[in-house]
Amino acid sequence: MSIFLRTLLAELLKLRRTLAFWLVFLAPGLILALEFLMFHERVDFFANKHQPLWDILHRNSFSLWGVLMLPLYVTLQTALLAGLEHTEDRWRSLLAMPVPRWAIYWSKLVIPCLMVVISSLFLTGGALLNGVVLRSIQPRLLFPDPIPWDLFLRDAWLTIVASLLIVTIHHFVSLRLRTFAASTGVGVCATIISFILVNSDKYGRLWPWCLPARLLVTKPGITHDVLVYSVVGALVVSLAGTWEFSRREIR
Amino acid sequence: MHDMVIETSGLSRRFGDRLVVDSLSLQVPAGSVFGFLGPNGAGKTTTIRLLLGLLRTNSGTIRIFGESITTHRLPVLARIGALVEAPSLYPHLTGTENLRHACLLKRVDPKDIDRVLRIVNLSSDGGRQVKTYSLGMKQRLGLALALLGRPELIILDEPTNGLDPAGIQEMRHLLRDMPVSHGISVFLSSHLLTEVDQMASHIGIIAAGRLQFQGSPDELRARRQSSLRIGLDRPEIAAELLRQQGWPAVAREQNLVELPAMDQDSTVRINRFLVERGFGVHLISGHQPTLEEMFFDLTQPA
Missing domain, CATH: 3.30.70 (Alpha-Beta Plaits)
Known part of the structure; x- marks a missing residue:
């Protein structure tokens, strides 16, 4: 087994009984619960729209997820994961193991990436299930067949790719800053700024925390720009982070 | 096999203006229990971090098993078990899971877990979460982590810190027997001479970053002047x-x-x-x- 795979398995082992593990389902679960209650409690409003509700369900789910929950979720997850090592300065034992520093940095990066993938897919599956359940208990709500799973799944993957840059930034920040409050503070501030910038073509397209939300803007070429910026930016941040982490001293 | 498991020459490390380790030349013989003594702040932990490659040197060289830690860090670390200050354990994992985590990183067969738990008398507690362990049990689990994979050298920083007298005695017995019963050289730091005197075959004394004495306890005694x-x-x-x-x-x-x-x-x-x-x-x-x-x-x- 390669050293990277071993390091990754060791990181996965550490997730047992952690809040970080349960957040994978709790964060999208909160959105799903809100969505369900919104349709369930406002049946008349949505029934009177006389249009398929899959589009509304899709847009609500991914805007709540992309604009608010995903950036905060990434912030929290990366801070919790880094906290496993910052607490009691466990770095000194981890980095005294016969493992290359790059393998530790990248395995720790893969974990939040995997978490975003699982959460986004959980959100997608849950949103579709919400529609199916809602139409069975409230037949006036118009969730017609066929179920547009391809639309939901496509946007789930786009959101995942668009979030890569903020995952890599928060991964770097949370490993660098030793306190939980400092690293989450960065994420909360950046997310609040993204609320202001998300509709700005000039600044919103450059602010990494806006990228998942900008997928919802219907303009030609915007999806391509978001994805390229996220992937290239993530690569640059990760390589810079690996270089910094490899040189870091444990005092 | 090299006569010396650890050799440093002119090792120095500075933090800002403060010279914490000053031209340290250590020689730790293979098969020894080497007690690295000094008062708090003498430079013991910094030296250990330099030996493990956690800190970079400002000058001087470190050779472990005859290899430079700078150029052969990973192969050298693969032959070492270390416990730096308090054991770094994941409290939400069980003792066995902590060891399995280390097995993955050290490329050690998980079958070795039972052996090291037996050595430190934790066989019956391996399934418990570490947060329920006493300080002594955590210290022993830290030692078990260091012993995983049958290293040739273990480096322990203040291994008896925080232990009660019974725990200290138990740790002392474990460490004193390491070279003979397990073929492991031991390098341990402490600020208590009486404690080290009871288990070390060799002693190094450091103060203000400088090595003041190096040799056997008998050689130290021979220097006594009425x-x-x-x-x-x-x-x-x-x-x-x-x-x-x-x-x-x-x-x-x-x-x-x-x-x-x-x-x-x-x-x-x-x-x-x-x-x-x-x-x-x-x-x-x-x-x-x-x-x-x-x-x-x-x-x-x-």
């Missing part, structure tokens, strides 16, 4: 007057003045000198310093 102790009032003034007469006297606590051991005539002359100047001499005796006193003298700033 002294003459005089009990009297106003020891500082007496010592000053004696120094003015050419006797190298030092004032000590408990109304004592200490001089190198000397012949009977000189002792009589010193006594007469002091009495004639009105000092109330109530004690004159020869003194053989204890190891503790030697350690104190070696590690006190001049």
Whole structure:
């Protein structure tokens, strides 16, 4: 087994009984619960729209997820994961193991990436299930067949790719800053700024925390720009982070 | 096999303006239990972090098993088990899961977990979460982590810190037997000479970043020099007057003045000198310093 795979398995082992593990389902679960209650409690409003509700369900789910929950979720997850090592300065034992520093940095990066993938897919599956359940208990709500799973799944993957840059930034920040409050503070501030910038073509397209939300803007070429910026930016941040982490001293 | 498992030469490390490790040249023989002694802040932990590649050196070299830690960090670390300060354990995992985590990183067969748990007497507690362990159990689990994969050398930073007397005794037995029963050389730091004296075959004493002594406890004992102790009032003034007469006297606590051991005539002359100047001499005796006193003298700033 390669050293990277071993390091990754060791990181996965550490997730047992952690809040970080349960957040994978709790964060999208909160959105799903809100969505369900919104349709369930406002049946008349949505029934009177006389249009398929899959589009509304899709847009609500991914805007709540992309604009608010995903950036905060990434912030929290990366801070919790880094906290496993910052607490009691466990770095000194981890980095005294016969493992290359790059393998530790990248395995720790893969974990939040995997978490975003699982959460986004959980959100997608849950949103579709919400529609199916809602139409069975409230037949006036118009969730017609066929179920547009391809639309939901496509946007789930786009959101995942668009979030890569903020995952890599928060991964770097949370490993660098030793306190939980400092690293989450960065994420909360950046997310609040993204609320202001998300509709700005000039600044919103450059602010990494806006990228998942900008997928919802219907303009030609915007999806391509978001994805390229996220992937290239993530690569640059990760390589810079690996270089910094490899040189870091444990005092 | 190399005669020395650890060799440093002119090792120095500075934090800002402060020279924490100063031209340290250590030699740790294979098959030894090497006690690295020094008061708090002497540079022990920094030295250990340098040995493990957690810190970079400002100057000097480190060779472990004859290889440079700078150029052969991973192969060297694969042959070492380390416990740096308090054991770094994941409290939400069980003892066995902590060991499995280390097995993955050290490329060690998980079958080795039972063996190391047996060595540290934790076989029946491996399934419990570490947050339920006592401090002594955590320390023993830390030692088990260091022993995983049968390393040739274990480096332990203050391994008995926070242990109760029974725990200290247990740890002492475990470590003292390592070279013979498991073929492992041990490098351990401590600020307690009495503790190290009971288990170490070799000692290094560091103070203010500089190595003050290196050798066996017997060699340290052989350096003991007898002294003459005089009990009297106003020891500082007496010592000053004696120094003015050419006797190298030092004032000590408990109304004592200490001089190198000397012949009977000189002792009589010193006594007469002091009495004639009105000092109330109530004690004159020869003194053989204890190891503790030697350690104190070696590690006190001049």
